[in-house]
Amino acid sequence: MSADIGLWGVPLAILAGAIRVSIPFLFVALGECLTERSGRINLGLEGTLVFGAMAGYAISYETGNPFVGVAGAALAGSLFGLFHGWICKFRGVNDIAMGIAMMLLGLGLAFYFGKGYIQPVAPDLPAIPLGNWSDIPQIRAALQINILFFVGAGLALAMWWMFRQTRVGLVIRVVGDSADAARAMGMNIDRVRLLATAAGGALTGVGGAYLSLAYPGSWNEGISSGQGLMAVALVIFARWSPIACFWAALLFGGAGALGPALQSVGVSDGYYLFYAAPYVLTLALLILTSSPERALRGAPGELSITK
Amino acid sequence: MADQALHGRRLPVRAAALETLLPRIEAVAIPAIGLIGGFAIFAVFLLSQGKSPVEFATLVWKAGYSSAFSLQNTFSRVAPLLFAALCVALPARLGLVVIGGEGAIVLGGLGAGVAGVALAGLPSVMGFAGMVIAAMGLAGLWMGLVGVMRVKRGVNETIASLLMAYIAIALFNHFVETVFRDPASLNKPSTAPLPDGLRVGDMPVITTHWGLIVGICACIACWVLIERTKLGFAARLAGDSARAAKVQGLPVDRLIIGFMALGGALAGLAGLFEVAAVHGSANASLIAGYGYTGILVSFLARHNPLAIIPVAILLGGIEASSGLIQRRMDLPDATNLVLQGMIFVAILFSETLTGRLKLLQPGTWGRT
Amino acid sequence: MTNRKTLSRRSFLNQSAAGIGALALGGTAQQAFAATPLTVGFIYVGPRDDFGYNQAHAEGAAAVAAMEGVTVIEEENVPETQDVQNTMQSMIQFDGATLLFPTSFGYFNPHILEVAPNYPDLRFQHCGGLWNSAEHPSNVGSYFGYIGMGQYLNGIAAGHATQSKKIGFVAAKPIPQVLNNINSFLLGARAVDPEIVCQVIFTGEWSLAVKEAEATNALADQGCDVITCHVDGPKVVVETAAGRGAYVCGYHADQSALAPDLYLTGAEWNWAGVYQNMIETVQAGGSIDNFVRGGLADGFIKMSPLGPAVSDAARNQFEAVKAEIMQGGFAAIKGPLNDNEGNVIATASQSFPEDDVALESMDYLVEGVIGSTGA
The missing domain is CATH 3.40.50.2300 (Response regulator)
Incomplete structure (x- = not known):
């Protein structure tokens, strides 16, 4: 039922892993990209992600329909986003700190309400078999690509187009780059940021639903290993470009697949160090691409994290 | 006429007193309002779950503060929180948000565990000094590196510190399970046990290890550093506006690296005490999330090192009662996290009241 | 399958009051256990419904809770830090627990070894540790299965x-x-x-x-x-x-x-029978051995029922080897x-x-x- 593909398993596992593992990063990064482009930073997406994972799983289990679960996760995520967006408009409320607080609250609520859903098995999101042309089962398995991957890739493109070509994109960019200019143009800054943060939360919720409904595909308290926080780093080195977010997420996912893949071909010494590869890679890229002299290229001018 | 003259002379004195006093009252009153608000929201949450907030409060009091045993339970949790919070509070004075203190804690623990075993032959005092140097040095270097990245390459310290924490934990696990592993640590890979002379014991009266007192002293020292020294003044200036501070010729870059490194070194002490007073060797139990709770403590204390002490005691008490609440009220352990999150949000939100509470504005009380 | 009869082969039970040898080993105060309702505390390192290690113990705890004259208290997600020491003491101080099952390996050294000497009349039963009389307190016991x-x-x-x-x-x-x-x-x-x-x-x-x-x-x-x-x-x-x-x-x-x-x-672990036996021992005024091990024959572990994909040949060899293991000493x-x-x-x-x-x-x-x- 399977062919011996030996060392070819490593690149294949990295490719397949990149696709499988990257999807939550992709959705969170796109959501954060949108929020940050409007001039706010939401560090609380880790909490939103985990809550989305719980909500998606619970709803999928209760309704028997994973797509309803995804929609529910998106709704839950948008509520977290709305709250963050609303509360940060008050003078003196720091968006970074509030994000950390929301992360804690999101995790707490997810674990609190998720207790009863650790045991049940909820229906999973379907994957599209794109590898049927191949006789090699490993390639078939690698190309069992979840539907959300295509949704995410499409969203990245759509968002890129939106920022470049549409009035909505322009409004978000102006609000994010200069509050004064936006005010002069009569834009409602708070509302734009509120909506951008809510949309970012919704996307993050979908990323969470992917964790619990697709891969690894079950709900427990250790379901996320910091994807929500890492995605914020990905946005920075993706330079706030949705297309670059897509590649950054893939790169990060592939690096994460490296450790298990190497062990599967017998390279097992120092696996903790291989497992740290995604973090080392991200940090190295951040160091290489940052600059102390000028504000980051592509950075929204209003963003507190780059000031 | 005479009356008036008297009045005229008195008023400024009273106003001046009010002007120094009122902001201080405000600085306490506003977080207090936030804290009460957070508890109130949590009470509503409990009611919505069909549980009694009164019972909850009673249990927190009972398990956290009511008896010698309860207080010991609370205080035994405080020490690592103090150090972890300082690792957030010191850089915060420069406007930096550091969330990777966990990495400094585990590296501090590793340094202390390895140095203690290596220096077992020396007199205890020297051996312990070596442990302190190793723990603070390694952890300080690690966080200092984050500062260097910030200064030299403009890498955001929030993200960098988090990535560095993940890397530190990987290195910690790797070294504990390979080169420094005690072959006798069978099912729980650990470094070799510290010699008895290098273990930290309990204090008299409250049976909690000495890390608590050292932590409290560290908080006081940091308060003095920030509020009463030139260095601290410079840091606060740089925190308000790095550009303005640079124009005035302040060494902002060195301040950033220095404060980051100092915060990291203090977090390293948390690791040292965990190893020397609790675990007896460095192992994966050290990765317990103190670094993340420290973020909460520091923010709730508004990054004031003195305020960190009561906040840590408050959180320690809530955590101490978590078990009893699980058992008596049939609430999941995550209830604690929900409460922490609500308090955190409410306290941050309360900052918007700054300057808006009429009673606390000097103008309310007369001409200034 | 829990087969309580086979347990006597391991004789880790000393139901009879004549179990003086065990008394010397255990060294616990019998009076504390006898007559009064027994409060037993179970401590888990993760969630108790994890389909795994903690669930196996929680199922054992549930079996204990169903027994007469026993109150079970539980706490989950307790890390292997100062926390578990505090949890053990809290169960003792506030709930009057006299028998504790801190079930994670990492709870043993230093945490149980730190707390147990302060409560010589109580019993601490730890899963997985290697208790020995030279190094460890006599009111601590370790148990595990093959x-x-x-x-x-x-x-x-x-x-x-x-x-x-x-x-x-x-x-x-x-x-x-x-x-x-x-x-x-x-x-x-x-x-x-x-x-x-x-x-x-x-x-x-x-x-x-x-x-x-x-x-x-x-x-x-x-x-x-x-x-x-x-x-x-x-x-x-x-x-x-x-x-x-x-x-x-x-x-x-x-x-x-x-x-x-x-x-x-x-x-699979089969803690239900093991725990019930330990409780019965204590209720009868006996003392649990400090070092307890057991295998398939002793009802410490069990096998899930064979699935539909298992062939007849596989089934035959499986049952044959299982019977051999049931003899002991495999x-x-x-x-x-x-x-x-x-x-x-x-x-x-x-x-x-x-x-x-x-x-x-x-x-x-x-x-x-x-x-x-x-x-």
Whole structure:
């Protein structure tokens, strides 16, 4: 039922892993990209992600329909986003700190309400078999690509187009780059940021639903290993470009697949160090691409994290 | 006429007193309002779950503060929180948000565990000094590196510190399970046990290890550093506006690296005490999330090192009662996290009241 | 199957008041236990419904709770830090617990050893530790089961099911308990076909969902068509392996519901009977032995019912070996045997039966396991 593909398993596992593992990063990064482009930073997406994972799983289990679960996760995520967006408009409320607080609250609520859903098995999101042309089962398995991957890739493109070509994109960019200019143009800054943060939360919720409904595909308290926080780093080195977010997420996912893949071909010494590869890679890229002299290229001018 | 003259002379004195006093009252009153608000929201949450907030409060009091045993339970949790919070509070004075203190804690623990075993032959005092140097040095270097990245390459310290924490934990696990592993640590890979002379014991009266007192002293020292020294003044200036501070010729870059490194070194002490007073060797139990709770403590204390002490005691008490609440009220352990999150949000939100509470504005009380 | 009768063979029970020898060993104050209702505290390192290690203990606790005159108190997600010391004391101080089951390995040293001497009249029962009278307090006991035998039986089912002659193991950390399971799994499979190899992947953590899923996928990519694991909660491994069409052998608890068609069998803990017996001993005024071990025959472990994919040939060999293990003294590790670096583990005349304490400090992977014991 399977062919011996030996060392070819490593690149294949990295490719397949990149696709499988990257999807939550992709959705969170796109959501954060949108929020940050409007001039706010939401560090609380880790909490939103985990809550989305719980909500998606619970709803999928209760309704028997994973797509309803995804929609529910998106709704839950948008509520977290709305709250963050609303509360940060008050003078003196720091968006970074509030994000950390929301992360804690999101995790707490997810674990609190998720207790009863650790045991049940909820229906999973379907994957599209794109590898049927191949006789090699490993390639078939690698190309069992979840539907959300295509949704995410499409969203990245759509968002890129939106920022470049549409009035909505322009409004978000102006609000994010200069509050004064936006005010002069009569834009409602708070509302734009509120909506951008809510949309970012919704996307993050979908990323969470992917964790619990697709891969690894079950709900427990250790379901996320910091994807929500890492995605914020990905946005920075993706330079706030949705297309670059897509590649950054893939790169990060592939690096994460490296450790298990190497062990599967017998390279097992120092696996903790291989497992740290995604973090080392991200940090190295951040160091290489940052600059102390000028504000980051592509950075929204209003963003507190780059000031 | 005479009356008036008297009045005229008195008023400024009273106003001046009010002007120094009122902001201080405000600085306490506003977080207090936030804290009460957070508890109130949590009470509503409990009611919505069909549980009694009164019972909850009673249990927190009972398990956290009511008896010698309860207080010991609370205080035994405080020490690592103090150090972890300082690792957030010191850089915060420069406007930096550091969330990777966990990495400094585990590296501090590793340094202390390895140095203690290596220096077992020396007199205890020297051996312990070596442990302190190793723990603070390694952890300080690690966080200092984050500062260097910030200064030299403009890498955001929030993200960098988090990535560095993940890397530190990987290195910690790797070294504990390979080169420094005690072959006798069978099912729980650990470094070799510290010699008895290098273990930290309990204090008299409250049976909690000495890390608590050292932590409290560290908080006081940091308060003095920030509020009463030139260095601290410079840091606060740089925190308000790095550009303005640079124009005035302040060494902002060195301040950033220095404060980051100092915060990291203090977090390293948390690791040292965990190893020397609790675990007896460095192992994966050290990765317990103190670094993340420290973020909460520091923010709730508004990054004031003195305020960190009561906040840590408050959180320690809530955590101490978590078990009893699980058992008596049939609430999941995550209830604690929900409460922490609500308090955190409410306290941050309360900052918007700054300057808006009429009673606390000097103008309310007369001409200034 | 809990068979309480067979337990007497191990005689870890001393129901009779004449169990003076045990009294000397246990050294606990009997009066504290007798007559008054007994409060028993269970402490778990993770969630108690994790389909794995903690659930197995929680099922045991539930069986205890059903007994007369016993109150069970529980706490989950208690880390192996100062927290567990405080939890134990809190259960003692506030709930009057007199018998505690802190179930995670890491609770033993230093935490139980720190707390127990302060409460000489109470009893601390720890799962997995190696208690010895020279070093450890007399009111502490350790118990564990020879679950490696269960993995050996898993291996027999796997050996019949595998087509690729390559089976896989997702492991947390290279520690003796885990290494023993990996070796037993392969040796069981090799009892079917000596050509079979076993690929192991370490995740480095006891509970880390994404990494466990990736490890399972990497094993499937390398052609492993039967997969088992030793992590705290096997749910993710079982579901992912089944998703790749690989057969699954369970661990810790029964996971057959997660992969009904592909689940072959599983090595499960069977704490219910063990705990009930310990409680009965205490209720009868007796004392639990400080060092308790037991296997399949003693009802410490059990096997999940064989799944639909198990062939008749496999079933026959499985039952035959199981019967042999039920006799006691079965040795999975027996000579001639080398480790996977070529060092001799056992000469032709040597064997290590299940109750050999040397197995509890295992530091090698046997020939045929692909992987290394270093981190």
